[in-house]
Amino acid sequence: MSGGYDDGQSTGLEIAIIGMAGRFPGARNIEEYWRNLAAGVESITYFTPEQLARGGDPPAMVAHPDYVPVGRNVDDCDLFDAAFFGITPREAEIIDPQQRLFLECVYEALEDAGYDTDRYPGAVGIYAGCRMPGYLLNVYRNPAAIATVGEFHAQVSNDKDYLATRISYKLNLGGPSVSVQTACSTALVALHFAGQGLLSGETDMAVAGGVAIKVPLFQGYLSHDGDVGSSDGHVRPFDAKAKGTIFGSAMGAVVLKRLEDAIADGDLVHAVIKGTAINNDAAAKVGYTAPGADGQARVIRAAQIAAGVEPDTISYVEAHGTGTPMGDPIEVGALTRAFGERTERRQFCGIGSVKSNIGHAGAAAGVTGLIKTVLALRHELIPPSLLYDEPNPQIDVANSPFYVVTEPTPWRSEPDGP
Secondary structure (H helix, E strand, O other), X not given: OOOOOOOOOOOOOOEEEEEEEEEEOOEOOHHHXXXXXXXXXXXXXXXXXXXXXXXXXXXXXXXXXXXXXXXXXXXXXXXXXXXXXXXXXXXXXXXXHHHHHHHHHHHHHHHXXXXXXXXXXXXXXXXXXXXXXXXXXXXXXXXHHHHHHOHXXXXXXXXXXXXXXXXXXXXXXXXXXXXXXXXXXXXXXXXXXXXXXXXXXXXXXXXXEEEEOOOOOOOOEEOOOOXXXXXXXXXXXXXXXXXXXXXXXXXXXXXXXXXXXXXXXXXXXXXXXXXXXXXXXXXXXXXXXXXXXXXXXXXXXXXXXXHOOOHHHOOEEEOOOOOOOOHHHHHXXXXXXXXXXXXXXXXXXXXXXXXXXXXXXXXXXXXXXXXXXXXXXXXXXXXXOOOOOOEOOXXXXXXXXXXXXXXXXXXXXXXXXX
């Protein structure tokens, strides 16, 4: 939308999304991403024996009956327009592909927002994170490259601490430059911090997002009983046949402003963030890597309160939805508990997970779901969550506020809702 914004419930703390960019498995940009989502495309790559040989997995491992030769890769992630950013070919070879590609992604998001940061008079901040930089192993396997650039520059070019500040340097961003690292929640925690930076006045515009590029590109994985890795390469959120998740590659960035500033500046507002919240499960869970129902329920309710939104006015939730037999029931249970504090309605709110389409993007998982939701708002269509036939027996869907969206569903505002 552009122009005025008045839903009768404005608090003055709203954040506007005014620009977006991303690359995802099977999609080089958000337009292709939306076409795939709306059509219910599962973007998955089955590696050939030749590709697996290039990927470096030992032949004995590839021949193992539990080896899964699939991936969720981003096309052309080995390419980079170094000259455009004033980077030499030798320097570009050393830089982690995540830092290279996210630099391009942030530039595209700012371009989508219509801003040249060399001429923008205010402060522009960036809050973002990435996955563990496996590319550094490639660099250290090339002693000649290390000898040319030096070990210090090799580390600076790959350590995830330098993701945000490299972009600030190359794109002339003078606001806060913060690398956020909270594993799978990285991109949405970055979004939360970006919003807080805008509301506190630390920055006038902010970029938030995340990137995850899995290196080497052509590697499958061994599936183990009880592990999170899907035994067949598919991700089936909330389904009885869910066998786990699969980690892949993706990246996304959104450009943010305080809503009142975006309106005053005549920006195109793609969507409005009413409120965010973060917390931690602490020790209230069965293990360190397990999710915690109490913590999730608290943070969901905190976000609703921060947004000033009643649960029974919410018509869709883009869930984490990893497709793990334990994680999905805990997440839906936490959502049910949080919604149940304010409503007794049943099966009025759709739920889905983009991981059924593109897999688990790790540090970029949150922004992939966010961009999906913004596109769904724009097109007034909720895309289907794939590979769902019957609910996980540990999920009581019938007595929850939720139903799994399995078909493209028109998304209209309720007459008396926001």
